[in-house]
Amino acid sequence: MKVIECINLTKSFDKKTVLKDLNVSFEEGRIYALIGRNGAGKTTLLNTIVTKYLPDSGSVELYGNEAYENIAALKKVCFMSDSMSGFSNMRVLQIFDYARDFYSNWDEEYKDKLVKLYGVEKKKRYITLSKGQQTAVSLIVGMASGCPVVLYDEIYSGLDAVARKEFYNLLLNEYYDNNRTFIISTHLIDEMSTIFTDAVIIDEGKVVLIDNMEEIKRKAFGFTGRKESMNILEEKNIVGKSSIGGLSEYIVYDNFSSEEIERYKGLGIDVKSVSLQDLFIAMTCKN
Numbered sequence: 001m002k003v004i005e006c007i008n009l010t011k012s013f014d015k016k017t018v019l020k021d022l023n024v025s026f027e028e029g030r031i032y033a034l035i036g037r038n039g040a041g042k043t044t045l046l047n048t049i050v051t052k053y054l055p056d057s058g059s060v061e062l063y064g065n066e067a068y069e070n071i072a073a074l075k076k077v078c079f080m081s082d083s084m085s086g087f088s089n090m091r092v093l094q095i096f097d098y099a100r101d102f103y104s105n106w107d108e109e110y111k112d113k114l115v116k117l118y119g120v121e122k123k124k125r126y127i128t129l130s131k132g133q134q135t136a137v138s139l140i141v142g143m144a145s146g147c148p149v150v151l152y153d154e155i156y157s158g159l160d161a162v163a164r165k166e167f168y169n170l171l172l173n174e175y176y177d178n179n180r181t182f183i184i185s186t187h188l189i190d191e192m193s194t195i196f197t198d199a200v201i202i203d204e205g206k207v208v209l210i211d212n213m214e215e216i217k218r219k220a221f222g223f224t225g226r227k228e229s230m231n232i233l234e235e236k237n238i239v240g241k242s243s244i245g246g247l248s249e250y251i252v253y254d255n256f257s258s259e260e261i262e263r264y265k266g267l268g269i270d271v272k273s274v275s276l277q278d279l280f281i282a283m284t285c286k287n
Contacts, residue, residue, distance in 0.1 A: 105146025240282025
């Protein structure tokens with residue numbers, strides 16, 4: 001079931017087009033990596049999904065209905081970033097009270113558990129908290145909101161390795177136990193890759209890849225060999241090329257049979273699987 005569908009989204013700021021006829025949809029009960037270089041449009045996309053930004057053209061649908069001014073649908077989606085400027089002068093306990101009043105499925109007991117886990121000081125004003133504590137507040141609101149869809153924008157900022165690991169465990173528990181959908185904008189691609197079920201790569205305001213992690217592992221390969229041998233790969237979907245001395249390296253995203261792989265190896269071509277991070281670099285590098 002589609003929980004979010006973005007159709008031909010275009011959004012500009014100060015004559016700069018950030019989203020360009022972007023099309024993407026997100027399914028129920030998945031954990032999505034939203035990946036892109038700085039300025040690629042990730043944060044703009046998330047803000048447009050929750051109608052904080054209105055598109056210049058195109059539309060966003062939540063659960064099959066237009067998102068704009070659809071309060072019932074918007075209450076099913078929680079969007080949190082690592083730093084929420086609207087919280088600045090509020091005390092942490094006021095933030096939680098506001099969230100409890102807004103989200104109909106708010107879980108107060110779960111909130112208390114997470115406050116204890118992350119050692120959040122509820123009586124302090126948000127603006128006085130450390131970066132890690134501000135991130136923890138956003139993390140807690142998203143988790144305790146009870147929303148079936150949670151959008152997290154760079155939510156790991158300021159969290160140490162232990163706190164991030166705890167966060168990943170929370171995500172997986174909610175995914176398995178409650179079938180919630182998470183869309184997570186991140187630069188920690190290698191570290192987080194094991195928790196994602198799907199990946200969306202954005203480049204210059206367009207989606208250049210959306211696929212599940214099983215397919216990515218099956219289709220992403222790196223090939224290294226002498227230039228004359230590499231011509232055999234030209235019919236495949238080559239997403240990146242580079243030269244190392246007298247060798248050429250291709251990053252390819254395509255279907256391969258075991259027979260093809262063995263034939264390439266027989267020609268002296270080295271074949272290796274490519275990580276999500278290396279695939280992302282190849283698809284967005286401008287060299």
